Amino acid sequence: MKIFTADQIYEADKFTIEKQQISSDVLMEKAATELFKWIHSRLQGAEVTIQLFCGIGNNGGDGIALARHLQEHGYAIQVHVVNYSDKRSKDFLLNLERLKDRKIWPEFINHDSGLPELSPNDIIVDAIFGIGLNRPPESWVGDLIKHINDSRAFVLAVDVPSGLPSDKAPWNKEHVVRASYVLSFQVPKLIFFLPETGIYQNQWELLDIGLDSEFLGKTATAYELIGKPEVLPMYRPRLKFSHKGTYGHAVIVGGSYGKIGAVQLASNACLTVGSGLVTAFVPECGYHSLQTAIPEIMVLTDEEDNTITKIDIPFKPSVVGIGMGMGTEEDTVKAFSALLKNIETPMVIDADGLNILAKHPKFMKDVPKQSVLTPHPKELERLIGEWEDDFDKLEKAKTFATKHDCILLIKGAHSITIYNTIGFVNTTGNPGMATAGSGDVLTGMITGLIAQGYSSLNAAVFGVYLHGLAGDMGVSHNGYEALKASGIIENIGKAYMELLRPPEIENNKEA
Numbered sequence: 001m002k003i004f005t006a007d008q009i010y011e012a013d014k015f016t017i018e019k020q021q022i023s024s025d026v027l028m029e030k031a032a033t034e035l036f037k038w039i040h041s042r043l044q045g046a047e048v049t050i051q052l053f054c055g056i057g058n059n060g061g062d063g064i065a066l067a068r069h070l071q072e073h074g075y076a077i078q079v080h081v082v083n084y085s086d087k088r089s090k091d092f093l094l095n096l097e098r099l100k101d102r103k104i105w106p107e108f109i110n111h112d113s114g115l116p117e118l119s120p121n122d123i124i125v126d127a128i129f130g131i132g133l134n135r136p137p138e139s140w141v142g143d144l145i146k147h148i149n150d151s152r153a154f155v156l157a158v159d160v161p162s163g164l165p166s167d168k169a170p171w172n173k174e175h176v177v178r179a180s181y182v183l184s185f186q187v188p189k190l191i192f193f194l195p196e197t198g199i200y201q202n203q204w205e206l207l208d209i210g211l212d213s214e215f216l217g218k219t220a221t222a223y224e225l226i227g228k229p230e231v232l233p234m235y236r237p238r239l240k241f242s243h244k245g246t247y248g249h250a251v252i253v254g255g256s257y258g259k260i261g262a263v264q265l266a267s268n269a270c271l272t273v274g275s276g277l278v279t280a281f282v283p284e285c286g287y288h289s290l291q292t293a294i295p296e297i298m299v300l301t302d303e304e305d306n307t308i309t310k311i312d313i314p315f316k317p318s319v320v321g322i323g324m325g326m327g328t329e330e331d332t333v334k335a336f337s338a339l340l341k342n343i344e345t346p347m348v349i350d351a352d353g354l355n356i357l358a359k360h361p362k363f364m365k366d367v368p369k370q371s372v373l374t375p376h377p378k379e380l381e382r383l384i385g386e387w388e389d390d391f392d393k394l395e396k397a398k399t400f401a402t403k404h405d406c407i408l409l410i411k412g413a414h415s416i417t418i419y420n421t422i423g424f425v426n427t428t429g430n431p432g433m434a435t436a437g438s439g440d441v442l443t444g445m446i447t448g449l450i451a452q453g454y455s456s457l458n459a460a461v462f463g464v465y466l467h468g469l470a471g472d473m474g475v476s477h478n479g480y481e482a483l484k485a486s487g488i489i490e491n492i493g494k495a496y497m498e499l500l501r502p503p504e505i506e507n508n509k510e511a
């Protein structure tokens with residue numbers, strides 16, 4: 001599903017209005033009707049006070065129109081107009097008149113008004129600012145937002161949490177509504193997925209307001225949300241007349257004394273995701289434990305006991321996954337650099353592989369094209385330098401990925417795969433996966449997918465989705481805390497089956 005910018009949403013609005021020959025308030029009415037249906041289906045006329053805070057633009061207009069629907073269905077409402085500007089929008093004014101026609105008189109809040117009384121039992125509708133916010137809210141509006149946040153009431157935000165700009169970090173963290181739930185119109189917004197801005201909502205959901213599907217379909221976007229419909233076409237089915245050679249020979253390089261487990265996890269994940277053959281390359285000290293732990297893999301060892309000093313691979317691998325638990329000893333750096341110079345197949349580079357690249361930027365020119373780099377935030381910072389905010393981070397990541405023709409997978413709650421100028425935002429995974437070795441498993445999985453013939457980009461996007469799904473399946477019977485990296489591997493098979501489960505079976509199960 002595409003992620004549109006605010007400007008693109010305004011264009012979609014305009015296009016829809018022209019093509020469908022409707023007036024703009026039809027879209028606002030559709031938005032308000034969908035908001036009402038969502039609320040009504042859950043509240044079923046409950047005797048709760050709904051406090052609506054409405055700005056003076058179209059986000060406020062949505063709130064005012066919603067108030068009318070709620071009142072018509074007997075809900076107890078209190079409408080507050082947050083009067084932050086005299087430039088009231090046409091459709092806001094239209095809906096204000098409609099409200100007044102029904103003898104509902106909102107309270108107007110100005111810079112010198114007191115703060116309204118709120119109870120934790122109220123439901124608050126936040127329709128102060130939408131995607132039109134373009135400068136810091138004045139301090140009295142910020143104080144009102146803080147008052148809403150302090151109320152401990154359930155806060156339902158219309159379109160986006162008020163105070164959150166769509167293309168930069170908020171000016172003041174206290175002056176952003178912390179929404180219990182966001183009902184957003186038609187398309188997901190990038191702010192829902194970034195660490196700095198995603199914290200302002202607990203949950204979000206999309207409401208279809210009928211924006212033109214032709215426009216949405218043909219418009220190219222810089223970000224795409226990756227769910228089941230997006231990854232399913234990437235899946236490469238196993239062929240009947242195939243053999244282990246069909247699915248490639250992956251090599252996993254890493255480990256040092258006390259950190260052989262990282263290689264074990266990556267190799268096991270690589271094999272479990274479907275690589276035909278897997279060879280692990282480790283310091284001598286890792287030989288016995290690896291051979292014992294995973295009989296299905298082959299093991300090559302360095303001449304040295306405790307660290308990697310010379311990486312000798314006596315065959316042409318399909319792909320090399322490298323870096324986990326490897327350390328950054330001088331000899332290891334030399335061995336890594338020598339491998340980069342000799343290798344032609346794409347690599348998946350993680351952990352100490354990334355740390356070495358960050359310390360020796362000139363090595364980047366030897367990294368094979370179409371390699372996948374999988375940094376967590378700290379490793380990313382070492383690679384691309386500091387950033388101003390999450391939006392700047394993504395721009396810098398795009399510049400880096402384009403310059404080096406690589407795929408940059410930024411790990412996080414919503415991992416984002418960057419390739420050229422596009423970012424693919426993952427939707428699977430959970431906080432239980434923030435655990436030792438989870439990254440090693442991901443590196444192994446992506447390596448195993450490339451070995452089987454997935455393109456590097458598809459391997460990254462598909463791999464991160466499947467990794468998250470396996471984690472989700474793991475916590476479904478174990479809980480967040482008890483999920484271990486090996487538990488993610490154990491659930492890779494179930495994740496594949498979940499991904500491939502036809503929708504009919506889903507329906508039957510529900511019936």
Ligand SMILES: NC(=O)C1=CN([C@@H]2O[C@H](COP(=O)(O)OP(=O)(O)OC[C@H]3O[C@@H](n4cnc5c(N)ncnc54)[C@H](OP(=O)(O)O)[C@@H]3O)[C@@H](O)[C@H]2O)[C@H](O)CC1
Nearest residue numbers: 027028057058059129130131132133134135136137159185
């Ligand atoms: N296609 C859709 O998704 C639809 C969405 N709808 C809703 O419309 C809003 C966007 O409405 P808009 O009027 O463009 O913007 P806002 O309501 O967010 O803001 C109103 C105006 O406020 C001004 N502004 C911006 N920042 C500040 C500030 N800090 N202090 C004071 N005023 C501010 C700005 O105008 P200026 O000319 O003064 O710059 C804004 O325009 C969307 O989020 C949905 O809720 C439609 O209802 C249906 C279609």
Ligand SMILES: [K+]
Nearest residue numbers: 126129160162
């Ligand atoms: K809002």
